[in-house]
Amino acid sequence: MKLSALSLVLLLSACASGTIVLTGHARAPISADAVTLYVTPPAHYEVIGLVSAHAAHGWTDQGRMDKAVAELKEQAASVGANGVLVGSAGTGSGGMAGVAVPAGNGSAIFAASDSHDQQISGTAIYVPPSP
Numbered sequence: 001m002k003l004s005a006l007s008l009v010l011l012l013s014a015c016a017s018g019t020i021v022l023t024g025h026a027r028a029p030i031s032a033d034a035v036t037l038y039v040t041p042p043a044h045y046e047v048i049g050l051v052s053a054h055a056a057h058g059w060t061d062q063g064r065m066d067k068a069v070a071e072l073k074e075q076a077a078s079v080g081a082n083g084v085l086v087g088s089a090g091t092g093s094g095g096m097a098g099v100a101v102p103a104g105n106g107s108a109i110f111a112a113s114d115s116h117d118q119q120i121s122g123t124a125i126y127v128p129p130s131p
Contacts, residue, residue: 035084
């Protein structure tokens with residue numbers, strides 16, 4: 001039963017997905033940990049592209065948003081952007097997600113979660129180091 005419970009947790013905590021559209025020149029990829037989110041533009045920056053991400057699965061809206069933010073940073077980092085100027089963030093349309101785990105004797109345990117996508121998008125930017 002421990003393996004089945006673990007399978008359930010892994011399924012309901014599925015990954016986020018995202019996209020990037022290059023509008024400028026890509027740089028060498030960096031670590032997503034080096035990407036900073038901005039709500040106001042820094043003084044000097046170069047636009048690299050448009051990024052978006054969403055997460056439909058997770059236990060809470062905040063958990064889904066955390067996954068979407070992590071994916072947004074991954075998308076930005078993949079083209080060398082060290083920042084994202086956030087344009088929008090919020091809840092999108094979702095649905096019901098669930099899984100049945102065999103419990104033996106022909107029975108199953110069913111777990112479901114109301115799935116409200118958490119979405120975030122913005123402009124991937126490169127911010128040069130301060131002089």
